[in-house]
Amino acid sequence: xxxxxxxxxxxxxxxxxxxxxxxxxxxxxxxxxxLCTDLGMSxxxxxxxxxxxxxxxxxxxxxRGREKLHYLNPVPIHEIAQRWIGKxxxxxLRVLSELKRGLELExxxx
Amino acid sequence: xxKPSFVYVTYINSSPEQVWxxxxxxxxxxxxxxxxxxxxxxxxxxxxxxxxxxxxxLAGTVLxxxxxxxxxxxxxxxxxxxxxxxVSRVTFEIEPTGDSTRLxxxxxxxxxxxxxxxxxxxxxxxxxxxxxxxxxxxxxMAAKQCGDE
Numbered sequence: 001x002x003x004x005x006x007x008x009x010x011x012x013x014x015x016x017x018x019x020x021x022x023x024x025x026x027x028x029x030x031x032x033x034x035l036c037t038d039l040g041m042s043x044x045x046x047x048x049x050x051x052x053x054x055x056x057x058x059x060x061x062x063x064r065g066r067e068k069l070h071y072l073n074p075v076p077i078h079e080i081a082q083r084w085i086g087k088x089x090x091x092x093l094r095v096l097s098e099l100k101r102g103l104e105l106e107x108x109x110x
Numbered sequence: 111x112x113k114p115s116f117v118y119v120t121y122i123n124s125s126p127e128q129v130w131x132x133x134x135x136x137x138x139x140x141x142x143x144x145x146x147x148x149x150x151x152x153x154x155x156x157x158x159x160x161x162x163x164x165x166x167x168l169a170g171t172v173l174x175x176x177x178x179x180x181x182x183x184x185x186x187x188x189x190x191x192x193x194x195x196x197v198s199r200v201t202f203e204i205e206p207t208g209d210s211t212r213l214x215x216x217x218x219x220x221x222x223x224x225x226x227x228x229x230x231x232x233x234x235x236x237x238x239x240x241x242x243x244x245x246x247x248x249x250x251m252a253a254k255q256c257g258d259e
Contacts, residue, residue: 028115028116028117029115029117057119057120057121060117060118060119060214062117062216071116071117073117073118073119074118074229074232074233075118075119075120075232075233075236075237077233078233078234078237079237079240082237
């Protein structure tokens with residue numbers, strides 16, 4: 001599948017592509033021309049990087065009349081967070097609630 | 111023409127019909143939308159509501175229905191449905207892609223307040239929907255990330 005997790009990490013393992021994502025994070029829904037100007041790169045170079053980001057589903061495009069607008073798609077990164085970080089969040093909350101229970105028990109016993 | 115403010119794309123290992131059904135079925139929406147239910151008769155021009163229990167959280171009108179490809183809803187807080195400034199629009203597009211289905215959610219004409227609410231909400235809801243359709247389970251820990259007020 002075009003959007004498997006390997007393609008997401010490969011797409012992210014390049015500073016120019018991360019700059020492209022940062023650019024879209026600042027302002028979403030921009031045409032190719034604006035991205036080229038901001039990154040100071042040729043259309044050809046930016047298109048090549050965008051194709052990799054699109055294949056990894058990190059960027060989605062929408063046609064508006066004659067323009068093709070590029071959007072940062074946060075869904076794959078959310079899935080990565082869910083897969084690894086979500087678990088630790090759960091543990092942290094559990095530890096906190098055990099600490100709270102422990103402390104409350106202690107203060108009752110005093 | 112105004113720009114869409116947010117676009118979310120997820121690929122789900124499921125059929126377009128199953129994805130279409132999951133957007134409208136009250137029981138399924140309750141499972142992946144963190145206890146919120148979408149209710150409507152899903153006919154063009156009808157109202158729809160996004161509820162938690164008996165409380166209406168969002169409401170709007172069903173603008174376009176083209177099963178199993180395209181569903182367009184107006185989207186607002188229940189007190190804002192008559193205020194054009196506060197009404198946004200959500201388009202769901204469903205396309206088969208080889209062995210899976212591509213679901214695109216376009217959320218347009220957002221005001222700042224609604225944008226804050228949805229920018230964290232959609233990725234959580236959509237990855238939960240994907241997990242539900244693919245495994246029959248939902249992500250237990252995701253609920254609090256939805257920014258449920």
